[in-house]
Amino acid sequence: xxxxxxxxxxxxxxxxxxxxxxxxxxxxxxxxxxxxxxxxxxxxxxxxxxxxxxxxxxxxxxxxxxxxxxxxxxxxxxxxxxxxxxxxxxxxxxxxxxxxxxxxxxxxxxxxxxxxxxxxxxxxxxxxxxxxxxxxxxxxxxxxxxxxxxxxxxxxxxxxxxxxxxxxxxxxxxxxxxxxxxxxxxxxxxxxxxxxxxxxxxxxxxxxxxxxxxxxxxxxxxxxxxxxxxxxxxxxxxxxxxxxxxxxxxxxxxxxxxxxxxxxxxxxxxxxxxxxxxxxxxxxxxxxxxxxxxxxxxxxxxxxxxxxxxxxxxxxxxxxxxxxxxxxxxxxxxxxxxxxxxxxx
Numbered sequence: 001x002x003x004x005x006x007x008x009x010x011x012x013x014x015x016x017x018x019x020x021x022x023x024x025x026x027x028x029x030x031x032x033x034x035x036x037x038x039x040x041x042x043x044x045x046x047x048x049x050x051x052x053x054x055x056x057x058x059x060x061x062x063x064x065x066x067x068x069x070x071x072x073x074x075x076x077x078x079x080x081x082x083x084x085x086x087x088x089x090x091x092x093x094x095x096x097x098x099x100x101x102x103x104x105x106x107x108x109x110x111x112x113x114x115x116x117x118x119x120x121x122x123x124x125x126x127x128x129x130x131x132x133x134x135x136x137x138x139x140x141x142x143x144x145x146x147x148x149x150x151x152x153x154x155x156x157x158x159x160x161x162x163x164x165x166x167x168x169x170x171x172x173x174x175x176x177x178x179x180x181x182x183x184x185x186x187x188x189x190x191x192x193x194x195x196x197x198x199x200x201x202x203x204x205x206x207x208x209x210x211x212x213x214x215x216x217x218x219x220x221x222x223x224x225x226x227x228x229x230x231x232x233x234x235x236x237x238x239x240x241x242x243x244x245x246x247x248x249x250x251x252x253x254x255x256x257x258x259x260x261x262x263x264x265x266x267x268x269x270x271x272x273x274x275x276x277x278x279x280x281x282x283x284x285x286x287x288x289x290x291x292x293x294x295x296x297x298x299x300x301x302x303x304x305x306x307x308x309x310x311x312x313x314x315x316x317x318x319x320x321x322x323x324x325x326x327x328x329x330x331x332x333x334x335x336x337x338x339x340x341x342x343x344x345x
Contacts, residue, residue, distance in 0.1 A: 015034045015035075015038040018034050019031070019038065064106040065106050065107075065108070066104050066106050067104065067105075067107070070100050070101075071101045071102065071142050071144065072097045072100045073299065074111055075095075075114060075133060075144060076097070077111060078114040081115060082119065082122070085119065086122065089128070090127055090128045091127070091130065092128070092130040093132075093133070094131070095132075096133070096135070098135075099135070099136075100135075101137055101142040102210060103209060103210050103211060104211055105187055105208060109187075112183065116177060116180045117177070117206070118131070120177065121202075121204070125151050126150035129150040131146070132148075133145070133146050137210065140209060141189070142209075143207050144206040144207075144208070145204070145206075147203040147204070149201030151195075151201050153193060158193055162178055162181040177191075188208075189208040192204075193205070211296075213298055214235070215295075216294045216296040216301075217292075217294055218234075218235055218294055219235065219293040220233045220235070220292050220293070221233075221290075222289070223291075224289075224327040225286060225289060228327050230327065230333045230336065231336040233336070235344070235345070270297055276294075277293070277295065277296065279291075279293075279305065282309075283312065283313055284309075284313065287320060287323050290305055290308065292305060304343050307343055308343040311342075311343070316333075319332050319333075
């Protein structure tokens with residue numbers, strides 16, 4: 001595969017070097033030609049990469065690098081990387097990404113799939129039409145839905161859309177969706193298209209198995225920056241609560257680091273202990289520390305900690321203002337569990 005890419009890399013590097021080093025000495029026609037060579041090299045490298053990937057899929061040699069990812073983040077990055085083409089044809093983009101969902105995926109590959117579908121819509125839709133992208137949960141799957149009312153597919157086109165026969169056919173405007181289907185299949189998901197009449201257009205549905213983020217929650221500790229524990233809350237089942245002894249012991253060892261964080265000497269938001277992640281935030285006055293122990297470092301945990309802290313400061317404003325006196329009185333904090341449950345369960 002490297003031998004196939006090497007000449008194209010050389011072409012790209014040479015054109016880039018000429019543009020960087022001699023642009024001031026070249027006329028506009030020469031610059032345009034070099035830009036064409038550069039873009040041609042980029043497209044050719046992408047096509048060669050795709051051919052290699054298809055070959056790896058068909059010989060079962062493609063290896064996925066999976067990790068837990070935020071699907072809102074994946075969709076947003078895919079859209080950002082396609083935005084130049086979207087703006088060029090004056091499409092209206094409608095994003096409905098309210099509730100984040102998480103899936104164990106190869107980030108690079110799933111972004112490829114979303115961009116493939118987006119590019120096919122862009123290449124086949126009417127200019128200035130609307131492209132809508134939404135994310136929703138359907139049982140144990142996340143559904144990423146991409147829709148455009150001006151893209152119409154007949155029954156024959158729908159049948160061959162994801163077929164191997166279309167994978168390298170230059171006459172097929174939906175080139176690349178065979179690859180998309182194979183990648184999604186490797187993730188245990190499905191990809192489909194619905195086209196229900198000219199007024200409705202077409203809807204591409206990408207389904208991926210989701211991970212329930214609440215399954216990653218273990219324990220939360222809330223304590224003053226002096227080290228006094230205000231409240232601890234266990235998300236674990238009764239038979240697993242013996243883990244909390246180990247976690248609590250780990251927190252004692254963290255106190256020096258946490259004090260340094262509060263005093264502004266170090267900026268740390270997460271400490272990784274292998275199968276235990278300790279994610280923490282402080283309130284706006286750095287007087288209260290919230291430590292969340294999980295098995296995964298997910299974006300949603302940081303977001304929920306911030307919203308929890310915001311509501312905490314409203315409910316406990318008077319106690320926070322007199323933290324020196326209130327910190328050691330456990331009765332002051334007995335309702336914190338209800339607040340934690342509101343945001344995390």
